[in-house]
Amino acid sequence: MYWLKKLLGVFATLLLVSMLTFTALYLIPGDPAVLILGTEAEHQDIELVRSQLGLDRPVAVQYFSWLAGVLKGDFGNSITFSKGYSVSQLVASAIPVTVPLAVAAMILSLLLAVPLGMLAASRKGSRLDSLILTLSQTGLSVPAFWLGILAIQFFAVRLGWFPPGSMPKWSDDPAGAASSLLLPALVLALPRAAILTRIVRTAMLETLGEEYIRTARGKGVSEWSIVTRHALRNALVSISTVAGIQLIQLLAGAIVIEQVFSLPGLGRLILSSVLLRDLPVVQGAVFAGAALILAVNFLLDSVYPLIDPRIRGVA
């Protein structure tokens, strides 16, 4: 029953997202036919192209025929951005870019934030603590796109360690694809790591102040063991909640970073198709993005009981 409710919620959200996207695209000026024909368009050409694309039908009819297709698993075809490609093809080729990028950024930010946050918490008030806090404040204030441009200048142009943009196919050159993702993942990870460091520090401080930690100390358990085995485990609940929200923000942040690094991901697909008013592609890509975010939420909900036995009874 619980899962059924959850699932219904997911479908309702997806339906709402698709309706909002559709409406938004109709409200902004710029018709796909106008974009296809450009500055050389005559009015009768626009009418011809509109009818060829089925854009002369009432908006509601267009939406429901799209929805009927989706229910059959058909997301339609691109109309302006890269004609002849199906939306599923375009989305399917973008996901292996965006998902590894977001996951790699998540892992990198955890790898940075958890040790730094723990270190800061265990040395609260020390010079090291204030250094870490200052670094995190800096990381928070730097916009990701600017960091991206700087990183490209330094690591790609000056040092030549990474390509400055674009990405080969995974199937053609897996090592090259991975190295193309590393720098953008790092750029995406840094501001996230900055926030997470603070969360880890606060969560650890709270836990370290609890009675059972004092008991453990009294028993003579080493400080290292207290921090890593006793406190961290308890702090994980709040850390994973924030990490989940961060992962969702990472997917959103990928839109900007994919543009800066010319990566063929979901964010760039959404941007290029919005600019060209490619309605089916925007619909499909936003739908896929929403589905990914819902999946993260869903996973997060299922992970809590594993971390915290107290939650198990509730579900």
Added chain:
Amino acid sequence: MRKALISLIIIILLAGCSTTPNTDELAVAIPTDPDNFHPHQSVAAATAEIAFNIFEGLVKAAPDGSIIPALATEWIISPDGRQYTFTLREGVKFHNGRELEADDVVYCLDRLRDPEISPKSRDYTDVESVKAEGNKVIITLSKPNAVFLALLTELGAAIYPREAEDQLTNKPIGTGPYLLEDWEPNNALTLTKFPDYWNPQLPKTDKVILKIIPEPSTMVNSLLTGHVDLIPRLEPDYLHQVENKPDLQIIDSPMNLVQLLAINNSVPPFDDIRVRQALNYAINREEIIQGAGWGKGTAIGSNLTPAMGPWYKDLTGMYPYNPEKAKELLAEAGYPQGFSATLHLPAPYPLHRNAGEIIADQLEDVGIKLKIEVIEWGTWLEQVNTNRDYQLTVVGFTGRIDPHTVLNRYQSQSGRNISYFNNPEYDMLLVRGLEETDLAARVEIYQQLQTILAEEASNVYIMDPSQIAVMSKKIQGWVNYPVYVLDLARLEKVK
């Protein structure tokens, strides 16, 4: 377990080795994906530029703007200018291996001029019939049409095999020097040499990868680090990053693009010719060329560029920069204190945006205050180009090889006449230009058309911006055209 680990490491090392660059391969940076490779559907300049290497028509444009043989080796025009007889080249093959037949030409051209299917049919309304006779194709026109041959050089008139009709949008089949091997939207297009191309000398390079890189700074960085060999169209704002580099060469050439401050002639105060003339006197073209084009560009005085050769008439002297004269004209027109107006600028074109900002500054000196609104391209096309709901805008009109298709935009009823230009003499001359078969008389007509546009101060014509191509010094064979194409077949990388 250890064995598995070792083999994994070996696989990763091998994968690393496989990336050593092939020398007979070129990487070219382009900013956007093509839209659609079907010759009858595609209108995007970004597509025509690439499709030039994949498709061919009966004839094609040469770098000097003349018309040269392609799938037809020769053609005869009947004395009354109504019948064109083309002789097809022997043994031409399509990318699918089949030999070109005269029936393919008939099929493609008939479909192209069918108004029910093809948005490009309007250009071909004078075509009465297209017939195949052995290896000859005979096209009959209802009346002489001086632009007809030039139209056949365009992507719309490309010849493709009938059986490929339904796949052309993303799997083009043509007769050109390159075939499209792979297209990964938002990432790259791979072109490979067509081994059966009718000219065995071409193409020079086996494989060309067109990398889609939307950010000009990423394009430049990719060139500096050797990840691409060539940027065919660099934004002038990035010129300083590639100048004085020992490994790079910069080739700038005319683009045959008319950059203009378009004026809506139908709304006050711009319906007054004195106000439009004042704008023309108040704008300093040289300053715009320096400021927006970084010195790369040629000033123009009407809607045709010097790249059009004999057709072009130099009218830059008609309105020399003279703010005092502009103020006088404004006062005469009843605006001694100037006025305010809105200038719409298209966001994706830095050259037009920068030019617009300089113009706003220059016009302020004569009392005209412009409110700048930068709008995204889709909005610009709908609001300005289609609905003509604007006062002033800066944009560029792409050049073609015949002046008629460029200048007929200002025919009073044309859907492309965003300036609402209306001049009966102009309309009449356009009709004559199309029917006139004597070259000298035609040149005279089109020069007169340019003069009328300038005299009426229809718009402020600014410049033909330069196409700035930047490439590694190892690249040879770059050719520039007065039309929007990218000739990849002659490019090669030497050691």
